[in-house]
Each structure stands twice: as structure tokens, then as C-alpha cells.
Amino acid sequence: MRRIKLYLAPLLPFFSLIPTAGLQADDKVLAGWNDFSSAYAAHRAESGAKAAVGDVKNVSGSLWGGDGARHTWGSTDGTYGPSQAVGNTDTNGVMSLRIDRPTIQFSVKNNSTRNIHLSKVVFDFASINGNSPQNLNLYYESGDLTNANGGSQAETLLARWESILNGLGATSDYEDKELDLSQLADQILAPGEEANFRFEVDTANVNNQALGMDNIAILGDYADFSIVTYNIHGGKGSGDSTYNRQNIIDFRDNFLQGEDVICLQEVDFQNGWWTDIKSILSDYPYTYQTVNETTKYWWSTSETSIAILSKIPFESTHSQLIQTDPGGDEWERHAQYVTIKLGNDTVHIFHFHNTYNFNDNDFESEKEGLTKLRDNYVYPQLGITALNQADKLIMLGDFNLLHEDVTEILPTTDHKYNGRDHVNSMKVHSHDGHYTTVSAALSDHPAVWATMDIQAPSPNPLTWSFAPATFGAGSIKMEVSLTTDPAEVEYYFTNTSVADGSHDSGWQDSPVYLDTGLDDGVTYSYSVVARDKSANANASGALTGSAMAVINTVTPPYSESFEAGTSGDWAQSTDDDYNWMNHTGGTETAASGPSGASDGSYYLYAEGHHGLGAYKTSSIEALFDFSSMTSPSMRFDYHMYGPYIDYLSLDVHDGTSWTNGVWFKDNQQHSSSSDQWSTADIDLSAYAGNANIKLRFRTANTRWNAADPAIDNIQVDEAQNFSYQAWSESSIVADPDNPDNAPTADPDQDGMNNETEWMLNTDPLKSDSAVSPMTQEGETMTFEYSRRKLESVTIQAEWSSDLTESSWKTIGLTEEVTADDGDIETITVTVPMDMEHKFIRIKVVQH
Structure with missing residues (x-):
């Protein structure tokens, strides 16, 4: 007879190993600290902060605080956290934390021109002895990360590690930790943005005993795809001097921003210069070169090339002769076409050094060359007849044309240019610019670069973690498997069986969708897509599924407190005006509704602020089987605070017709949101033996705002079971020692269990005779x-x-x-x- 409730509480993970969908396969060290071998007091104040080291260009960081550096301690495993290489296993000091100096602050700042994705925080630690701090917290403290509504993200506890005493020595292989940062609403650092984090310890046996922390790092990578086009003029510079190797080195060190793909024109093919360039740009291991020749170069043939260098493997490569210069040296003009894979998305790149006509003639030759690129190469390769039919298409190079001519021939979504050099794409540029100051040293052209988020969330296609299935009365629930993207992800669930969109989710952050108010016995079909929150709104392919909506028949005993975050077996009626909703905390409308649930954390309420006007109704119903019951009874808690509540009614349908107002309250019954909930007991014995009993909660408002009646803790059982429950709560649970109030328990050990004591009206806490x-x-x-x-x-x-x-x-x-x-x-x-x-x-x- 005892009602048992289970609660599912959110857990703050000890650590998480959720993968993220960055552009590159592996995380890099954005900001890391592994060498604390300086003086004992170093790095305690922010003014003496320790600068970070890292693997990503133009990303910086600082670390300070704690009890300072202890240069004779250190971790010996040679990694940041579990696996990110530090580079050596030297014992070169740690940062220490004590209860009297409990915090270490560290930050990461994006000084690059690209978006940076924050993936993980990793670290090593040793508690040294049993008196060291026992608990460690990690906070996002402040910075430029935003919350889900676009405002500044407030201080957030990301993880709490408890009972961390591991007893490791001051010099040893420290324990490794890794925390995924997907809890943050925003994980993207745009150019110029900064994020600040804090470690903080608490609880120690001795307040001046230290915890050692080593190999601290923030991991991540670029969040977007970046490409640059540059005519390097044979590496000669604007003065037509000979090839200068240092010019290429300066370009790499002083101007490149970690671009994923470099497209070069006028790469001299002779004298081994191409081999030299590949060596200088060795972090671009995938290369594709196409040689152009002159057909008229005084009395000899000359060769130069166009080339693509990439950090990402090519899926395919192809080149084609487009046109030959009409006069002068009569250079061949090839175009290159390569494809690369970003996750499941294919990016199409066309690279072209266009015709140049010494006898200008209003750029007719150049226009012809660019038109041939489009019509004779891009269209056939992609199987399209217009550029707007393409997706993830980039065309770039030295086009030798002014912007207005290029946009007329290549009407793409986005254009970035500087005179003759262009990056044209079918996706919006996140950031773009020129490397103008490099021209004097290396070329008579500036380089043109652009970054784009052109990758759909991963995995693509999506997969179900919970395919559409019946979930309570008249409801179907579904959930998409973990889907990630550096720019965050949102989802759109479509009920394709209902054409008017009334059962679609709209774009939402949650991968879970519960469709309610469905008709019994009808099969509904669904599709879902995910897209990122970048300017390009890159979308995945659609995932489909279907399920039948069933109104469950409930067989008592029954208990529901809505702790699953749904309406349970209660379906929204189809002939009312607005919906009941699951909620926690106070309701949306001021001076209305409860401040919290009566049982657990969640409850149902009808939001009066629906904007539909006065005297609108909202109803939910559930189907019960009373066929085996002799004296069915119902108990529920209700809260009716709100001056515009018209009524709250419990109605019963016996399979033939409704009987309204079996239980009925009109007007508000409570004077404040903090008032204790009331309890209703309803005798339903008139319906005993009936297998088809429908119960309905129905409410209405006299005006449209402050009218938020709520229900919680619904129970349906035999009347005697409610009687036992009330008796046990007053006779047993209220006892200071709180013995077991289960019906089969015998707290006074007199041979009669609680249920028998209740039936015979004896004392369950005293050995007595019946x-x-x-x-x-x-x-x-x-x-x-x-x-x-x-x-x-x-x-x-x-x-x-x-x-x-x-x-x-x-x-x-x-x-x-x-x-x-x-x-x-x-x-x-x-x-x-x-x-x-x-x-x-x-x-x-x-x-």
C-alpha cells in the first residue's frame, strides 16, 4: 500500500569524455602552463601572472594565484591531463593551493582573426598527504562568452571533484583529469575575446597544507574553415628581384593565421623553388601543383605554376586548361579543382589564375577567361547550370578583374576581394581581410583571406538515441543522439503528418522533443534536422521516424508527480483553448501560481498568460481501469493563486458521458505563491468495476493573465489505502526516530505488522494487544x-x-x-x- 517515489536528480560529472566536432581531428593546446620552476612566490598576484604556451598561433593566456610555485615538486608523466603532450617529463615545479590561498585563476585570449573553439580543461594533481584540500571546484569565472539569451555568461560551476585525496608524492606521476566544456552555453572565442576560469579548493584537515597542480591547459582549435589566395610573384617581390626564401618565411611567421588552405599563383617551377616553398610551409602536407607554360616567350619556353597547399587531405584533385593569353607571352591558364572533407561535408574549391591581356581592350580577355572557368569547368564538374545550385563552393585566385566584373560573372553569396584577387563563395564569410603589408617584400599583390563556418553539425546524417515512440497519453517522444559543432547546435522537429505546423518544435536548443495532444491510435511521422548557430546556419540532412500515439490505460494504484518533466499519462484535450505545462519553480505570470512544487520539483499548471482572452479553457485527461477496484478514490494537491482564476474542476467520463464538477473549486483559493498547497480527496466508488473511466482536470480564466492553477502529487487507489497512508504518516513517520512505515514492517516487534496494527487500531510503535x-x-x-x-x-x-x-x-x-x-x-x-x-x-x- 505504501506509495514509493523515485527521483532522478541531475549529476555534475566527475569528468566527461564527450567528443567535440572541431575542424581538425585533434584538440590543440590553446593555453598551457607546465613549467613552474621559478621562485616560490611567483605567479601569486595577477601582476606577476605566468604567460601561457600553446600550439595555436595568436592565442595567449595567463595564470596566477594560489600559494605560488613550488619548484621542487612536479608531475613526471609529460602530458597535460591524460594525453596532450607537454614535450618533456622534467620535474619543473607546480602551482600549489591551500585553504588559506584557495584559488588559481587562468585565462585564454583569442588574438587571431579566426573563431576559436574551447573544448576542454585538463590538468594533473597530487594531494601530497591526508591534510591537503579534499575538494576541488572549477569555475568559468568571467569573460566574453555569452549565455543562451545572448547576454554575458555568469559565473558557472563547471565541475566539483570531491574526496580527491590520492596521497601521491610531491614528485610523481600525478593523477590526470579532463573536463569537457560543452556545459558552457557559448564555447566560441571570437577575435579579441577572452575567457577566465578559476580553480578553488575547500575542506582540509590542516589549512596550510597544499595541493599540487601541474600541466594545466585549455584545449581547443579553430572553429571555422579559413582559406587564403596569394600571387607570390615568383617570390621576387614587387621590384622583380630574384626569388627570396626569407620572403616566404616572413609570410608564414608574420601574416598567416593558421589558414587551412593556401592557394598560390606564380609559384616558380624552376630552380627547386617549389620544393623549397613546400619545405617552409611543411605544416601543409597536402599539396597539388599545376604547371603553366608560355607558348611564346622570346626564343624559349618558361614555366610557372599554381598550387594548393592544405592541412586537410584532398579527396580529389583535377585541373584543366581554361584559356591562353591572347598576346604578349601567351601563358597557358589552367584551373584547379580539389575537394576536401569536413566531417561529412564536401567542400569544392576552384583555384584559377586568370588570363591577362597586355592590350587591355576593356578586360574582354579576362572576362572571357572567367566565363570559361564558370561554364566549361565549374558547371560540368559539379553537374549544375547555375552557381546558386551549389553548396560549399569556393572559387578563388588572381582573377585579373575588377570586383563589379567578377560579381556579374560569378554571382555568389559572398565576395572578398582586393583589386584583382578574389575569394568568392556560396557561404557567408565569418571574418575576412588582406595581408597588405606583405606586398612590398614578397609580391606586388596583397593576399586575400576569408574564414567560413561551412561544416554541418556532426554526425551528419543524424542518428536517434531515442526514436519516436509513445510516451504517455497522446504523446510521442524522440531524442537525437549527441550532435556537436563548435558554433553550437539547434534542432527542428517536424511532424510531417500535420501540415499546418502546429505540432512542429520550431528551432530549439534541446535534442529532445515531446509532441503532445495527439489523437489516439494515429501513426505520426517526423523528421528532424540540426543546424549550427553560425552565420551560415549549416544544416544536417534530415532524419526521419514515426510512431503511433496511444492514450495509455492506467491501472491503479497510480502515483504521478511529473518529475520526468512531462505530463505523464495525462493528455491535452483536443477541444480546449490552451495547454497545461510541466514546470518547476514559480510560474511566468506575477502574482499568480505556486512558488514551487508540492512534491519533488515539478508540477503541472495552466498558464493564464496565453493571450487568447477571457473565459478560455484548458483541460488534460487520462484513462483509468477501475474494473478490479471496490472503492476507488483519488487524491491530489492543488494550488489556486491568481485573481483571474475562474474555476478548477475534476470531471469523470464513464464511457458514455461526462459528469462535470465531481470535484469543483471556483475563484482563487490561496493568497500568495508561497502558500502551502491544499489536498483534495475524491470518492470515486460510484465508478468501481468500470474499465473505461476517463478523468479530466479542467480550468478556465476570467481574464487572460493572473490565472495559473496548478496540480501535483496525483494518486488513485483504493480508499482504504489512502486511509492507511494518512494513518502511517501521523502514527509512524512523525515519530522522532522515524521507523519504517511500510505496511509489512513491524517497528515495535510485537508480531503484528503495520497494516495489521492499522486494521486493529493498535499502536505501531508500542508492543500492545489487540x-x-x-x-x-x-x-x-x-x-x-x-x-x-x-x-x-x-x-x-x-x-x-x-x-x-x-x-x-x-x-x-x-x-x-x-x-x-x-x-x-x-x-x-x-x-x-x-x-x-x-x-x-x-x-x-x-x-
Whole structure:
């Protein structure tokens, strides 16, 4: 009979290994600190902060605080956290933390021209001895990361590690930790943005004992795809001097921003210069070169090339002769076409050094060359007839044309240019610019670069972690598997069976969708897509599924407090105006609704602020089977605070028609949100034996705002079970020692369990007898006992002469009700003394 409830509470993970979908396969060290070998007091103040080291260009960081650096301590494993290489295993000091100096602050700043994705925080630690701090917290403290609504993200506890005493030595292989940062609403540092984090310890046996922390790092990578086009003029510079190797080195060190792909023109093919360039740009291991020749170069042939260098493998490469210069040196003009894979997305790159006509003629030759690139190469390679049919298409190079000419021939979504050099794409540039100051040293052109988020969330296509399935009355639930993107992800669930969009989710952050108010027995089909929150809104392919909506038939005993975050078995009625909703905390409308649930954290309420006007109704209903019940009863908690509440009603449908107002309250019943909830008990015994009972909560408002009635803690059971529950709560649970109030428990150890004590009206916490002492009057014996008036239980006295089971009988024994308070009756038993001996018992039989 006891009602047992289970609660699912959110857990703050000890650490998480959730992968992120960065552009590159592996995380890099954005800001790391592994060498604390300087003086003991170093790095305690922000003014003496320790600068970070890292693998990503133009990203910086600082670390300070704690008890300073201890140069004789250190981790020996040679990694940041579990696996990111530090580069050596030297014991070169740690940062220490004590309760009296409990915090270490560290930051990362993006000084590059690209978006940076913050992926993880990793570190090593040793608690040294049993007196060291026992708990460690990691906070996002402040910075430029935003919350889900676009405002500044507030200080956030990211993780708490408890009981961290590992007893490792001051110099040893420290314990490794790794924390995924996907809890942050925003993980992207745009150019110029900064994020600040804080370690903080608490609880120690001795406040001046230290915890050692080493190899601290923030991991991540570029969050977007970046490409640059540059005519390097043979590496000669603008003055037509000879090739200068240092010019290429300066370009690499002083101007490149970690671009993923470099497209170069006029790469001299002779004298081994191409080999030299590949060596200088060795972090671009994938290269593709196409040689152009002159067909008229005084009395000899000359060769130069166009080339693509990439950090990402090519899926395919191809080149084609587009046109030859009409005069002068008559250079061949090839175009290159390569594809690369970003996750499941293919990026198409066309690279071209266009025709140049010494006899200008209004750029007719150059226009012709660019038109041929489009019509004779791009279209056939992609199988399209117009550029807007392409996706993730980039065309770039030295086009030798002004911007207005290029945009007329290549009407792409986005253009970045500087005179003759262009980056044109079918996706929006996140950031773009020129490397103008490099021109004097290396070329007579500036380089043109652009960054683009052109990668859909991963995985693509999506997969179900919970395919569409019935979930409560008239509801279907579904969930997409973990989907990640550096620019964050949002989802759109479409009910393709309902054409008007009324059962679509709209764009939402949650990968979970619950579709409610569906018709019983109807199969509904769904599709879902994910897209990132970049300017390009890169979308995945659609994932589909279907399920039948079923209104569950509930067989009591039944208990529901809505802790799953849904309406459970209660379906929204289809003939009302607005919906009941699951909620925690206070409601949306001021001066209305409860401040919190009556049981657990969640409850249902009807939001009066629906904007539909006055006297609108909202109803939810559930189907029950009372066929095996003898005295069904319902209990629920309600809260009715709000001056514009019209009424709250419980209605019953017996399979034929509705009976409204079986329980009914009108107007507000509470004076504030903090008022204690009230409890309703409803006798439903009139519907006993009926297998098709529909119960409905129905409410209405007199105006459209402050009218938020709420319900919680719904129970349907036999009436006697509610009686036992109330008795046990007052007789057992309220006891200071709080013994077990289960029906089968026997806290007083007198041989009668709680349920029997309740039926016989005895004390469950005191070893006592169910019967009064016997008294003899003449030839009869009398005694008394109490019994609870229960329809489903028979309680009576019996006698036997020999204690065999078949000998027990009631013949000759009389029972008389001598007191009755409506719930408990007192029975006087008279037993004839006509034998040498008789045995008496009180028999309890549940039907």
C-alpha cells in the first residue's frame, strides 16, 4: 500500500569524455602552463601572472594565484591531463593551493582573426598527504562568452571533484583529469575575446597544507574553415628581384593565421623553388601543383605554376586548361579543382589564375577567361547550370578583374576581394581581410583571406538515441543522439503528418522533443534536422521516424508527480483553448501560481498568460481501469493563486458521458505563491468495476493573465489505502526516530505488522494487544477489540478447541458493535464457557 517515489536528480560529472566536432581531428593546446620552476612566490598576484604556451598561433593566456610555485615538486608523466603532450617529463615545479590561498585563476585570449573553439580543461594533481584540500571546484569565472539569451555568461560551476585525496608524492606521476566544456552555453572565442576560469579548493584537515597542480591547459582549435589566395610573384617581390626564401618565411611567421588552405599563383617551377616553398610551409602536407607554360616567350619556353597547399587531405584533385593569353607571352591558364572533407561535408574549391591581356581592350580577355572557368569547368564538374545550385563552393585566385566584373560573372553569396584577387563563395564569410603589408617584400599583390563556418553539425546524417515512440497519453517522444559543432547546435522537429505546423518544435536548443495532444491510435511521422548557430546556419540532412500515439490505460494504484518533466499519462484535450505545462519553480505570470512544487520539483499548471482572452479553457485527461477496484478514490494537491482564476474542476467520463464538477473549486483559493498547497480527496466508488473511466482536470480564466492553477502529487487507489497512508504518516513517520512505515514492517516487534496494527487500531510503535483483558460473568467470558471499517477486509473473532486449522469456528460466539466513530468500531465478544478449554483468535482476511 505504501506509495514509493523515485527521483532522478541531475549529476555534475566527475569528468566527461564527450567528443567535440572541431575542424581538425585533434584538440590543440590553446593555453598551457607546465613549467613552474621559478621562485616560490611567483605567479601569486595577477601582476606577476605566468604567460601561457600553446600550439595555436595568436592565442595567449595567463595564470596566477594560489600559494605560488613550488619548484621542487612536479608531475613526471609529460602530458597535460591524460594525453596532450607537454614535450618533456622534467620535474619543473607546480602551482600549489591551500585553504588559506584557495584559488588559481587562468585565462585564454583569442588574438587571431579566426573563431576559436574551447573544448576542454585538463590538468594533473597530487594531494601530497591526508591534510591537503579534499575538494576541488572549477569555475568559468568571467569573460566574453555569452549565455543562451545572448547576454554575458555568469559565473558557472563547471565541475566539483570531491574526496580527491590520492596521497601521491610531491614528485610523481600525478593523477590526470579532463573536463569537457560543452556545459558552457557559448564555447566560441571570437577575435579579441577572452575567457577566465578559476580553480578553488575547500575542506582540509590542516589549512596550510597544499595541493599540487601541474600541466594545466585549455584545449581547443579553430572553429571555422579559413582559406587564403596569394600571387607570390615568383617570390621576387614587387621590384622583380630574384626569388627570396626569407620572403616566404616572413609570410608564414608574420601574416598567416593558421589558414587551412593556401592557394598560390606564380609559384616558380624552376630552380627547386617549389620544393623549397613546400619545405617552409611543411605544416601543409597536402599539396597539388599545376604547371603553366608560355607558348611564346622570346626564343624559349618558361614555366610557372599554381598550387594548393592544405592541412586537410584532398579527396580529389583535377585541373584543366581554361584559356591562353591572347598576346604578349601567351601563358597557358589552367584551373584547379580539389575537394576536401569536413566531417561529412564536401567542400569544392576552384583555384584559377586568370588570363591577362597586355592590350587591355576593356578586360574582354579576362572576362572571357572567367566565363570559361564558370561554364566549361565549374558547371560540368559539379553537374549544375547555375552557381546558386551549389553548396560549399569556393572559387578563388588572381582573377585579373575588377570586383563589379567578377560579381556579374560569378554571382555568389559572398565576395572578398582586393583589386584583382578574389575569394568568392556560396557561404557567408565569418571574418575576412588582406595581408597588405606583405606586398612590398614578397609580391606586388596583397593576399586575400576569408574564414567560413561551412561544416554541418556532426554526425551528419543524424542518428536517434531515442526514436519516436509513445510516451504517455497522446504523446510521442524522440531524442537525437549527441550532435556537436563548435558554433553550437539547434534542432527542428517536424511532424510531417500535420501540415499546418502546429505540432512542429520550431528551432530549439534541446535534442529532445515531446509532441503532445495527439489523437489516439494515429501513426505520426517526423523528421528532424540540426543546424549550427553560425552565420551560415549549416544544416544536417534530415532524419526521419514515426510512431503511433496511444492514450495509455492506467491501472491503479497510480502515483504521478511529473518529475520526468512531462505530463505523464495525462493528455491535452483536443477541444480546449490552451495547454497545461510541466514546470518547476514559480510560474511566468506575477502574482499568480505556486512558488514551487508540492512534491519533488515539478508540477503541472495552466498558464493564464496565453493571450487568447477571457473565459478560455484548458483541460488534460487520462484513462483509468477501475474494473478490479471496490472503492476507488483519488487524491491530489492543488494550488489556486491568481485573481483571474475562474474555476478548477475534476470531471469523470464513464464511457458514455461526462459528469462535470465531481470535484469543483471556483475563484482563487490561496493568497500568495508561497502558500502551502491544499489536498483534495475524491470518492470515486460510484465508478468501481468500470474499465473505461476517463478523468479530466479542467480550468478556465476570467481574464487572460493572473490565472495559473496548478496540480501535483496525483494518486488513485483504493480508499482504504489512502486511509492507511494518512494513518502511517501521523502514527509512524512523525515519530522522532522515524521507523519504517511500510505496511509489512513491524517497528515495535510485537508480531503484528503495520497494516495489521492499522486494521486493529493498535499502536505501531508500542508492543500492545489487540484485545482487552477477558472477564468472566457466570458461564461466559467477554472481551473487546477494535477494528477499522473496511469494505475489502473481514475482521472477526473465532474459537477452537484443539488449534487445528479445520476446527476454528464462530458458532456460539457472539459479536456486538458497542461503539462506532464512523471509521473505527468497538466490538464486544461473548464466548460460552461450555468446554474444558477454548482458544480464541482475531482473524483478518483481505478480499
